[in-house]
Amino acid sequence: MPLLHSLGTAVNLEKMQSLMALPSRNSLLSRFDGLPSFTAQSLGEKHLVRQLSCTGCPIGCIHVGHYRRMFGSDSMEYEESHLPYDFATVYALGSQLGLQTPDDFWALWEKVSGYGLDPLASGAALGWLTEAFEQGLVTEKETGSPVAFGYVEGYLHAVDGLVGGETPLYRDLALGATAAADRWGGRDYVTEINRRATTGLHTGYDSFLSLALGFPQPEFVHPLPTRSNPEPNRMVSNLIAEQAGNCLNNSLGLCRLIHQVYDLQTVSRALKTLGYKLSPRQLKIKSYDLYHLQQGLNRRMGLDPARVTVPSRLFSIPTAQGLLEQNRFAEMLDIFAKQSWGTEKEGMSFG
Ligand code: SF4
Known part of the structure; x- marks a missing residue:
């Protein structure tokens, strides 16, 4: 219980990495090379603003971090968002997509949570999309932007695209990675079982x-x-x-x-x-x-x-x-x- 309160479920990130069992880049790799910036300790020291509890629970394992970003460029005008984080979100929207900095992770998580999407399903969909793009199953005509591991702008565009139903690909992907693979191929890139994305643990x-x-x-x-x-x-x-x-x-x-x-x-x-x-x-x-x-x-x-x-x-x-x-x-x-x-x-x- 103290561990859950102080570091949260994100503490499992390092433990899984130490066993070479932290999936990364749509589960092509078993370790996350950007982990040093995403350890529970590092996120706690640099981003944690408060711990919250579900009703009636004395533990408070829900860790809320802050994301500070500048309007435009060189404006010296900032705004701040507060977003919860845990093992599953960092795994799905950080490690699995090869993002290297917490700011990239926060930007994507802010977009995904702003639309009310599930982070695990979103990460699985974007992971499949990345490999499908790399392997030529889909092209920029369908994605509207290059998509690559570590390229957060591509992912931000893709999330807008699938919520807005921008292209036939995005309309299929909005139903999940499995549904998209059924139509466009790339079953080998799917990381869902029974159309449910894994928590990564x-x-x-x-x-x-x-x-x-x-x-x-x-x-x-x-x-x-x-x-x-x-x-x-x-x-x-x-x-x-x-x-x-x-x-x-x-x-x-x-x-x-x-x-x-x-x-x-x-x-x-x-x-x-x-x-x-x-x-x-x-x-x-x-x-x-x-x-x-x-x-x-x-x-x-x-x-x-x-x-x-x-x-x-x-x-x-x-x-x-x-x-x-x-x-x-x-x-x-x-x-x-x-x-x-x-x-x-x-x-x-x-x-
Ligand atoms: S009830 Fe909520 S705050 Fe308490 S341990 Fe479970 S998830 Fe965490």
Whole structure:
């Protein structure tokens, strides 16, 4: 909790880089060469203006930085914006696009947040666009500007273009990198699974399985997992148990970032003060009830783990557990499908 307050989730940037597992340049590289300007310490010292909390939370992990910029050039007139930052935004709009300075990152993040866009989906879309442009799948006729890693002006123009539906390319890209690749090619440049962009915190098989199965991906990990070769059955069981815990925490308004603090004993004691008598065991059973309900709803709404494809790009760069193997990942998906057989029926029997 103190770590989240002082440095925020951005602290994971350095940790992932130290494992050569911080994706950069649309996941072509596994380390971010501009990181020294983007460490949690550096952002804190040079840009942090305040820490905010979600309602009722004593931690205040939301770090707000300031972006100061000049009107025009040589005007000596400035204005300032305050923007939140965390691991995911720096990963998606900084590292993945090869931006080298915090000012470039702030400029892009200000544009993306000003339009109300999701930073992860925007970063994945711009990453795909960069490679598609470099490889000649799309040209300046469609983009209206050169697009290249590290070239923030190109990205600023591209965001305007896709929000304004400037060209057919941008109208497709507004639906996401996967939709654009379906129409223009370049599936290998997509860094989404199930049309969801990754948070960039690639801890191992669990992070990609989470996206494939409709679970939330990690946003903060402390400490990072040790390098190991997890046994597939255990991996899937652990992930399901974690997701069941997430379902319980979500239903109680408890934040996922600090789930380790709220173990079942603590939650049971806290609920008792409010007059709810639920033992840790009863809470655990409830968590699986909620999990099955969620899975049933997911299936009814079209999520099918058997049809998930993971871009090969994501298997070619290391995670915190090293390089992942595609056939091992497929084995885990199979195990999940077998373990959750009948979930739809079971899930829909609740509520
Ligand atoms: S609820 Fe979670 S995200 Fe919000 S301030 Fe607390 S730790 Fe951070």
